[in-house]
Amino acid sequence: MSGRRDFAEFYTAAFAPLTSQLHAFVGDHAEAQDLVQEAFCRALTKWPTVSTYDDPFSWVRKVAWNLAISRWRRARRLRLRHRELVPPDVEPPTAGEVDLTRALGELPAQHRQVVVLHYLADMSVAEIAEFTGSPEGTIKAWLHRARRTLAGLLAAEDEEVPDV
């Protein structure tokens, strides 16, 4: 079957980019890794089928986002299942990461999803509309509001930094 892809290769290439997207959305890097790992576990169980898709990454991305949005993360089950898998020597977040995740946390979930998909998944308005099942006009409006809110929040945080 020529359409089959190697799972390990796919995992290595896709894990970090997808984690950065969910990190921005859920605001917690370890939690984002848990969600992405769970999505890959599901892909692995269905790999004979998923590997034949034109774009297996979009399947895993959809599963990972569904997991994040469905608030399964709040049950903390995944965290308990996978926590031992996260290496302890993870670097602390940068100031820029903290500022952006804090600002993103102020946005409604839908606006946050749209802005993350636009900037981190590099998706167009049409692609986001298809991904979320919302009309393009709605996506444009959410993206516009999210940008405006984010710009204001980040500018305010920049002003709070004292000059040294």
Next chain:
Amino acid sequence: MSDPLHERFESFRTASMARTRPPGVAAARRTIVRRQLTRAGVLALTAIGLALAIWLPPGGEGAIPATPSTPPAVSPSPAVVSASPSAAPSPSASRSPQDDRPPCSIAYAGTAGALLLQSTDPDTYALPAKVVSACPSISIQLTRAVYVGGTDQAPENLSRYRTVTRVLSAAHPTATLPAPARPDGTCYSALEVTVSGAGSLPAVLPNPIPELAGTGSQDGLNRYFANRGHGVLGVSWAEPSC
């Protein structure tokens, strides 16, 4: 026109990816194996418990009698199909004289019948040898069905698309249920469920995927099928990927 947010997100992406330490494919495989073992263990323990419930007399007094007693009556529930409905059920040789319950009634219940099945691989089901010898007339129908919904993220209902059915009996104590065909593509919600128990499955069911995905629990789905005389043996689902 430059977008100042691009730079922010680009820095975020770089920092976040640098911090990412994937647990690895081996960890994913271990997780899957652990879940399969947990499921198989629960199934096996419950089967052992039910098999003991059939073999031991009520009240827990005494051992299994060495000689057969008066043949008790058997009254199969609607959850079971009989391979030969007109044939008289065979009595169990291991029942206590004090036990006037139908000997295989526990196994005949749809949900309990499900628990008697010992599965060695995900698609294969088998009646334990002890249950077959205790209940020679036992016959359990297994059905694997695919339900599909529309392209909505959470359609209200799912419709039955295809089913595969096998019957386990003393003559055929093992059966393999292949996955039923699905529609082309992935742009639809899909639920695949394997159940024991006779009777047709509902043509339409309320979409359980949001609850399955949201809580990780299939209790609601189990109840739904149990109320219709079916025991859920396995379930998997997929949300639309368009």
